[in-house]
Structures are given as C-alpha cells and as structure tokens.
Amino acid sequence: MSAHHDDHSHGALQMGHHHVSSSAMFFNVLVALLILTVITVGASRIDFGSANMLIAMAIASIKASLVIAIFMHVKWDTAINRIVFLSSFLFLSLLFIFTLADHATRRWDHEMHTTRTPVDKQWVYKQHEHAGDH
Amino acid sequence: MTTNVPVIDVHAEAHGSGSTHYLNCSKGFWSWAGTLDHKRIGLMYLIGTGVAFLAGGLFALLVRLHLWQPDGLLFKDNVQYNQIFTLHGAFMVFLFVIPAIPGSLGNMVLPLMLGAKDVALPRLNLLSFYLWVTGAVLAALAIILGGFDTGWTFYAPYSLYTDQAVVTIGLAVFVLGFSSIFTGLNFIVTVHKLRAPGLTWFRMPLFVWALYATSILQVLATPVLGITVLLVAFERLYHIGIFDPRLGGDPVLFEHFFWFYSHPAVYIMVLPAFGIISELVSVHSRKPLFGYKLIAFSSLAIAIISFLVWGHHMFTSGQSTYAMFAFSFLTFFVAIPTAIKEFSWVATVWKGSIALNAPMLYTLAFLIIFAIGGLTGVILGSLNVDIHLHDTYFVVAHFHYVMMGSIALAFFAGLHHWWPKMFGVMYDETMAKIACGLIFVGFNATFIPQFIMGSRGMPRRYATYVPEYQPYHMASTIGAMILGVGVAVMVFCFVASLFQRKKAMQNQWGGVTLDWLTPTPPPLENFAEAPTVTNEVYDYSTLDYKAMQTPVR
C-alpha cells in the first residue's frame, strides 16, 4: 500500500510519511548481495551448456531486484513511481525480443531456401541458373 | 515531526491588476532568457521552432525547384542535393515537428488546462528549451563544417563512411533528444501532480491526454535514439564495428535501434496534433466530443502499439522473413485506435454548431488529409505491397500527408486557435482563411503527383530522374510554390496582427476548458484564484457568453 496520494488534500507540511528502513535490513541486503556475487563467480565455473547465460542473468536479476526493492526503496514507494521504473524494463524487453528474434530467425530464412522442400530447392536452383546467365 | 508549521509570505508585492499579464509583467532580455514561466518558454519555443520550420521549408522549396527538370536545375552536384534534402529532413523532424507542438502550444496551454501555476519542474523546462537551442546551434555548426548528406535517418554503413559532419549533427540529435525527454518528463509529472482540485483524469481536456501519451513515448523511446547516434559517432571516432559490416557488424542492428525510436517518434509527432484537433472540433462545433474516453484511451493504445511495429520500416533491409510477418501483422493494429479517433472527430462535427473560422478550416483540412495519410500507411504496412513501394515517392507522399498535411496543419490550427489567448490580439480572419485555402490546395498539388509517380516507380532521394516523370515533378513543384506562398501569407497574417493590435475577446471561440476561463492574456501565475473543477469536460451549458463579447483590456 502506498502512503502517498495523488491529490492536494494532504495536510501535513512535512514531505509526507516516509519509510525509514532499519540499518539491520540494509546490512542484511548488503551481505546477501555479496553472497550472490560469490555465487555468480562460482556458477560461471560450472558449464551448464546453453543455460549458462540464463543462470548468470537470473542471479544478476535477483541482485538487481534487491537493490531496487530495498536500497532504492521501491518496495515502499508510490504505485506510479513503481510503474514508471518497472515499465522501463518492460519496454526495454521489447527492444530485446524483436531485435534478437530477427537475428535468430534469419537462420531459418537461409534454411528454407536451401534444405526445406524440393520446391524450395528448385527455386534456389533457378536463381543460381539465372545468376549464371549474367 | 511537527505538522503545524507557520506559513511565511515570501512574495511581498501584491498581485498585479487585471491588465498586467505574462507578456508585460517584466521587461528586458533576462526577464525572457532566464524566465521560468511556462508561457514565456512556450513563446520562445514558438519562435525557435517557427524559424526552424521556415528554414526547413526553404530547403524543401530548393529541392523541389531542383527537380523541375530531369537533370536537375539548381545544385552543382549530387552531394549538394543530398545535403539540402538532408537538411530539410533533419530540420523538419528534429527541430520542428518533434518539439513544436509540445514545446510551444503544449507549454503554453497544458498548465492552463490543468489549472496549475506552472509546469511541475520549471527549471527543467527552461533547460529543455536551452538544450533545443544548443541542438539548433550544433545543427547550424554542422552546416558550417561542410554539411551532412546522410538523410535524416543516418543509415549505417553510409553514415560511417561519408566524409561529412556526421559526428556534429549526431551530437545535435543527442542533445535535442534530451530536450524532448525533459519536456515529456515534465509534462507527465505536471499531469500527475498539478491537476486542480476536481480535475479528475476523465475531466482532462483531450489535448492534455494526447500530450500525456506523447510524453510516455518521449521518455521511453528517445534514450534509444540517444545511444544510437552516440554509437554512430563512436563508430566514426574509434570503429567499434557493431554497425560496420567490414568489421563484423550489422547495419540492420542500426536500423532496429533507429526505428525503435523513430517509429514511436512518428507518434511523438502526431499525437499532439490529434490532441489539438480533438480540442478544436469540439470548441468550433460547440458540442461535447463524441467518444471522449475512446479518444483518450486510443492515444494510450497508439503509444503502446507504436513500440511493436518499427520493423515495417525495414521490409527490404535483410531482416528475417518471420520478423517481417510479425511487424506487418502488428502494424495493422495501429489503424484501429487511429480510426476510432477519426470517426469520433467526424461524429463530433456532425450536427454541431459549426463555426467556419480559420482554426476550424485547418481542422477540417486535417480531417481530410489525415484520412489519406493514414490509409496510405496501411497500404505501406502490407508486406508485399511495400516491397514494390519501398523507397519510392509513394512513401514520401505518405509521410508528408502525415507530417506536413496533418501535423503541421494541426499545429497551424492550434496556433490560430490559441493566438488570441497568447497575445490578446486577433488576426485578420479573411487573410487567414485565404492562407488556409492556399496551403490546402498547394499541399495536395505537391503530394498527389508524388503518390502517382511513386506507385510508378520513381525512387526517392534522387537528384536526377528519367524524363517520363517530369510532368509529375513539375506539378509537384508548382504545388510546393503555392504551399510556400500560403505559408508566407499565414506568417504575414500573424505578424501583422501583432502590429494592428485588433483586440481579441476574453474567450474568443467559446471554449469551456480551464485555459479559456483565465483572463486573456493570462497573468503570470495563470489564475487569480485557484480554480476548482466541478463540471464534466466540454460541458457547453456552462459557457459564459459574456466573456465571448468582452474584449481584452
């Protein structure tokens, strides 16, 4: 729940009610972050095959979430501030998804023209013959 | 943590009388150059973007003149031709179309419509303007350094190899990008935090909704343009290689980055125009908007969908077939919210009490031109058709129907609409209507021939062409000259009104949004008393006819 409201009726002349986290909590988060860093290095020594990237990014995301939620106070921030910051990751993922999907599927284009069906192959042969004419 | 804090008066002087307003409340160069008042900043934006528009228009006329005959009329070589059309594109896109409406009319009107004293972050607002100025100076510097011939799109790998001032103009675009980001950021905060009591989200005028949706795009898309032009500059400086095929890079990646911004940028440009039209159809038909919520939500829908379709600019780039299917399919979805708007505007005019004054004439011209501009966009969004039409004058005509015919005309409409509010003076209506007619005729005469020759294969960006296309080019050039004359008459009409000082009415058109409920021109902090909103938006039963007949003091 958010302590702040999107209106002008707030009577308090302070900056509003702010969550002041305990020092102990900040310290625990720091310890967790350092342990996760050790895990990051450790995990990189083991070969999980194609899951390597996924695992590295998963650990990094857990660390990032801790920083965002606790150090950056997002856990106690207003809904709109949370939406703003998290939506930046959402829109960034659009850039990633479409760009990398294009890159990954270009291989299929190539395969379609070389291996898939006899019809396709014929089409490729014709292209080659055509190219030979010039 | 005490709550009963004394309230201290730091503004010693009393509030001015009714005849002091934001234009005459203080004098001198620094009272403008250092102003934090949103209206003064808006006015400076209007002058700046207006000059950029006239410069960009001049470049366009030069290009059209050159194309009068197949082997070219004006320029000494192709490089010069390339430079001039690049200048036209870059000036129009980065210095005019993107900043013009939010920077000038948005700054001027948004806080008024919200019942606020200013935008939420006035210093950042002034910084935005100076970033714009810096960008403009850098762009001018790039011209002095020999110009740039990449087209406004800076496509790699050509932009990496050409020997022209690409780094300088890249820097200009980076700076202009942050100007745009800060304006958007400011507007989002202002809409969230400075709405007058009672002004709920669904009582906000649609111009505010449109600017809000625009701001989301400015904040979320522009940074990617920033990093893209930086990377192009780095490529030229130290050869990273990511866009350079010789070094293992991929120019298609550049196109992905560029259009991730520049497709949403199309909506950064057009959404504020939609907002102006939404206001004007209602005020000048004196009728509540048909489908208010639909128009409001369609702005947001357009903002979101615009992030999913950028690949339709890349159908002939070597992008994978599967990505093209997806992008083409998704592109059609943009047509839905856009059509909702168009139909709602037409339905608003229907059976309204229509006043055929200059702003309304521009609005009606917009409705016609935008229908053509939008529908040809759907044609270009279809994958197979685009393969034929890509990089032809059909594309040029399509986006000019949107950029010039829709956005610039909506800007003119808004300018005529809020001119009496901004300055307290009225322009010569007859002359304004003549200008509107010239612009409408000239515009269509310029670009209809371009649709035809484009569909017949005339490629864009060529300095010379085969003689078969000459009649179309000649028609287009004549049209451009008419358009140029129309714009000149309009500018003269505006400037003359400042000298004639024919007094406008307090509420010239009978608007019922908050911007028309404050004195004309508005005082420094906009409202003598804090407004509280109790009515629904566009409720013309509340219209005070007396304000329509009371001249400005």
Add this chain to the structure above:
Amino acid sequence: MSHDGHHSVVIPAPGPEFVPHTVAHHFDTPVQEFQAAKLGFWLFLATEILLFGGLFAAYFYFHESYPETFRLGGRQLDWKLGALNTTVLLISSWTMAMGVRSAQTSQKQKTLMYCALTVLGAAIFMVVKFFEYKAKNEHGLIVFSELFHPYDGATGSIPWFKDYHGVMAGVPHGHLFFAIYLTMTAIHGLHVVIGAGLILWVMKGAAKGRFHAGYFLPVDLVGLYWHLVDLIWIFLFPLLYLVP
C-alpha cells in the same frame, strides 16, 4: 489547501545545526513538491535504463553472432579485478542507502560520513578501472594512444586493436568484444564520475544543514542515481568478466 500565489510554505529546521526549506512557489504542499520531483527522477532513471539497454542489446546481438569471440575476450579480462569492483560498488551502494537514511533521521554527521564513504568507493572503482584499462593497453587489446586513428579499409586492421600476444587470433572479429567492453565500461565509468560529483554536491548542502527529516529530497535523488550505477554494474560484471 489554498492555491493562491502569495504564500510559500516553509519546512522548519529540526535543530540549530539545520536550515529550513522553502517549498517552491508553484507547489501547494511539501508532499506535492517531493512527489513531483521524485516522479520526475524515476522517469529520468527509466531513460537511463533504456539508454544502457541499447548497449546491452548490442552485446546480446553479437554474443549470439560470435560466441567464441566473446568467450575468449572475456577470458582476457581479470575477473578478480571485476569481482573486486563489484564488491566495492555494492558496499558503496550500501553506504549511500545508509547516507539517505541518516538524512531522513536528521543525523548530519552520519550523512556526511556515509556520503564520503560512497565517494571513496567511487574513487577506488575508478582506480581499479584505470589499472584494468592499462593492462588492456599493454596487451594491445585497446591501444588508447591510437584509439582515434583512422581505420584503413584496405588493410582491414583497426588501429587500436593490435593484440600483441595473438590471444584473439583464432576467432572472428576479436576487436568487437573489446570495443563493446570499452564502450559499456566507459559510459558506465562516466556515470560513476557524475554520481560521485553529485554526491559531493549533496555533501556541500548537508554540511550547511540543508537536509533533515523534513527535507532530504536531493540526498534521496542522488542516492537513487548511485544505486542505478550499481544496478548496471551488477549486469555488466557477469556479462563482461565471466562471459557465459
């Protein structure tokens, strides 16, 4: 609340070592001012995410194109220095969080101390970075003195990529990893320097007693900026030093 332009609201100082804060005239309440500035800053941080996001997208794009180049390139970086810098930044993030907390609880000396520690962290980070760049320079993987020399398309050799020991010889476009490494870490390093400058600026205000329980907005915002710098490094470390 009144909405007139005649009065500005003042937040009193909680003690003699602090100064009061005057709310900007166009805001009605301190809450409104605080929330407006904070929302604006979150929006700015969102733009930073998307700006860096472009670089990350380029990383993934070429990691997929040339996995061997990236794997081999990553091995040329010293992961121990990378881990050291990660630790330094994480600790500095913690000191910054504590600095904001101290401002929130009107502890002037502690605010100054934690901010100073954060700046120290930034300095250590940049020194380590300097030695890393120096090592790359010595191995000819990034020859800084020739960074801006023109590229000769005919010979196809990039002036700043000499690879004296031939460590990248067997893979295509070996320079690409180091170009991306340099670009990402240089832009990140620039943010570290700007962040440190902002913290110094905040310390100046804190020394004058401007920040306390009633008003700590600048400390809070600069803190957010610093955590963002940390956030980006959390991803850069595994991607560059421990290339998966």
